[in-house]
Amino acid sequence: MNRRELIFTMLKGFSAWLVLSALLGYFGDALMTVLFPLLKATMIMMSPELFPSLALVKSAHASFDYSIELSAWALHPIYLNAGQYMPTGADFKVSAHLLHALVPLVIEGTILCVWPVHCLRRRLLLIALGLPMAALVIMATLPAQLLGKLEISFQNIALAGQNPRPIPWFVDWMVFCEMGGRWLLGIAAAWLCIQLQRQLPCKH
Amino acid sequence: MIKQYEWLIFILFIGCYALLDYAYFKIPDELFANVIYYHGVVLVCADLINWLAPLEQVLPKQNHLISNKADLEIVRGCDGAGVLFLLVSAILVFPAKSGKKLTGLMLGMGLIYVLNLLRISVLYFVIAYQAGWFQLVHTYLAPTLMVMAACAYFAGWALAAPDKIHEPA
Numbered sequence: 001m002n003r004r005e006l007i008f009t010m011l012k013g014f015s016a017w018l019v020l021s022a023l024l025g026y027f028g029d030a031l032m033t034v035l036f037p038l039l040k041a042t043m044i045m046m047s048p049e050l051f052p053s054l055a056l057v058k059s060a061h062a063s064f065d066y067s068i069e070l071s072a073w074a075l076h077p078i079y080l081n082a083g084q085y086m087p088t089g090a091d092f093k094v095s096a097h098l099l100h101a102l103v104p105l106v107i108e109g110t111i112l113c114v115w116p117v118h119c120l121r122r123r124l125l126l127i128a129l130g131l132p133m134a135a136l137v138i139m140a141t142l143p144a145q146l147l148g149k150l151e152i153s154f155q156n157i158a159l160a161g162q163n164p165r166p167i168p169w170f171v172d173w174m175v176f177c178e179m180g181g182r183w184l185l186g187i188a189a190a191w192l193c194i195q196l197q198r199q200l201p202c203k204h
Numbered sequence: 205m206i207k208q209y210e211w212l213i214f215i216l217f218i219g220c221y222a223l224l225d226y227a228y229f230k231i232p233d234e235l236f237a238n239v240i241y242y243h244g245v246v247l248v249c250a251d252l253i254n255w256l257a258p259l260e261q262v263l264p265k266q267n268h269l270i271s272n273k274a275d276l277e278i279v280r281g282c283d284g285a286g287v288l289f290l291l292v293s294a295i296l297v298f299p300a301k302s303g304k305k306l307t308g309l310m311l312g313m314g315l316i317y318v319l320n321l322l323r324i325s326v327l328y329f330v331i332a333y334q335a336g337w338f339q340l341v342h343t344y345l346a347p348t349l350m351v352m353a354a355c356a357y358f359a360g361w362a363l364a365a366p367d368k369i370h371e372p373a
Contacts, residue, residue, distance in 0.1 A: 006363055010356045017352060021344075065339050100343035107351050176225060180286015183351050184221055187290070191214060 001116070009114050016113035020106050028102050029056050029066050035135060042143040046170055049076050050147075056098065066098040070146040080154055081161030094149040101142045104186030105134040111190035122197060129193040137185045141177045148174030213297050220293035228285055237267040241278045249324050262328070269324070273332035276324070284320030284350065291316060291354045298362055308361040315357055319350055 001009070024031070036054045043052040050072040059065045071093050078086040086092075112130045117123050148171045155171075158164035177185070231240075242264065250264040262271045269276040295308045323346045330341050 001363060003363070006360060009359070013352060013356065017348060021348075059339065097339055097343050099340060103344060103347055106344075106348050110348075110352065111355070175229075179225060179228070179281050180289060181221075181225070183286060183290060183347065184218065186351075187355075188214075188218065195210075 009116075013110055013114040016110045017106065020109045020113075024099070024102050024106065028098055032056060032066075032068060032098055032101070032138075035138060038135065038139055039143055042139050043070075043072075043147060046143055047072075047147050047168070049074060049078055050092075050150075051075050052146075057095070059097070067095040068098055068101060068142070068146070069093060069095045070150070072150060078154070078165075080158040080165055082163040083161045084157060086154075092150055092153070094146055094153070096142065096145050096149070101138060101145070104137045104141065104182045104189070107183055107186030108134055108137065108190040108193075111187065112193055115190070115194055117197075125200060126193055126197050129196050130190070133189040133193050137182075137189045140185060141182045144170040144174045144177060209299075213299070216297040217293050220296055221289050224289040224292060228289070233280065236280060236283075241267040241283065245278050245283060245321065245324060248321055249328065252321065252325050253328055256325075257329075260332070269328050271328075271332065274328060276328050276331055278324065282324070284316050284323070287320075287347075287350045287354050288313060288316045290351065291358060294358045295361065298358075300362075304361075312354070312357055312361070316350070316354065319353060323350065 033056060040052050040054060043050070053071045053073075055069045055071070056066045057069050059067050071091060074086050074088055074090040074092075077088055078090070080086065108130055109127075112126045113123075115126065117126065147168075151168060151171050154165065155167060173181075246264040246267060246269055250262045250269055253260050253262045253269070260271050260273070262269050264270075267278045269278070291312045292309060295305055295312060298305075300308070327338070327342060327346070331338050
């Protein structure tokens with residue numbers, strides 16, 4: 001690749017980012033709604049003591065954005081420390097921004113749109129591989145973000161007493177993802193799609 | 205040569221990122237708020253904003269940019285560290301000579317630092333004048349554009365580092 005091709009690729013990348021951003025601006029809420037059953041199943045596996053319910057709520061204070069709202073019911077008493085617990089049936093709410101959750105998808109999608117390939121079929125194959133991979137990335141990040149926020153609110157109470165409940169693994173994972181790990185996941189997902197695409201046959 | 209070791213390079217890239225992230229969390233919050241963010245980010249952004257818009261009269265205070273219109277707090281993660289770690293990891297594991305890597309790292313870190321100062325200054329104006337746009341800019345536009353800029357810089361650097369080390373045999 002020479003300098004001119006590099007500049008062309010960068011312009012293509014910017015255009016792909018614009019198009020993907022516009023698409024997610026219009027269809028991001030529908031896309032996320034389709035993923036809700038998978039996200040709920042992931043959350044049940046991560047935190048069996050809670051029954052999650054998800055909803056998209058138009059943000060009151062933010063333009064162009066929805067909140068993904070998690071309502072979770074305690075299926076068993078949740079012990080916070082030696083003296084405090086949340087009773088069965090207690091209802092908790094936390095939320096995350098839809099656009100924030102879609103950032104890894106945009107990074108992955110933009111890379112897949114500009115990665116040099118031999119023909120259009122290869123590009124379509126890359127994008128087709130990218131869709132389930134993007135769903136996996138969202139499943140790896142969003143449930144941890146929502147449950148992690150909930151756990152932080154538990155910990156704020158738990159730490160006030162003796163024997164606070166242990167911090168679950170997904171809080172560390174959430175912090176890693178929020179620091180930039182989700183971007184790494186987007187790049188890693190794109191790279192895996194590229195590797196898979198190279199292995200698959202494609203008729204010219 | 206690169207193709208043979210792609211998986212290894214990729215695993216090293218992730219490992220390098222994880223190590224940088226781990227080291228970052230070993231730095232105490234107080235050091236960030238009172239020293240690093242104050243001298244490295246808040247003072248510079250306050251000067252930049254006051255130079256661009258003198259009527260703003262932004263005051264730097266610890267990790268806050270304060271004016272009568274906004275109070276922008278710089279917290280852990282708002283320093284561009286995530287993008288910086290991605291870029292540094294990519295340059296460190298890419299097969300090139302040490303001199304090229306050093307140049308790439310210095311220029312790359314400078315680029316991310318400048319972009320982050322611009323991001324924070326823009327966020328100040330957004331929160332001061334168009335608060336409804338804050339989430340869009342903060343959680344979507346700024347991070348995606350910064351990652352894209354880092355990817356573009358890395359691609360440019362990798363192409364401009366034509367060492368024999370990654371030429372085909």
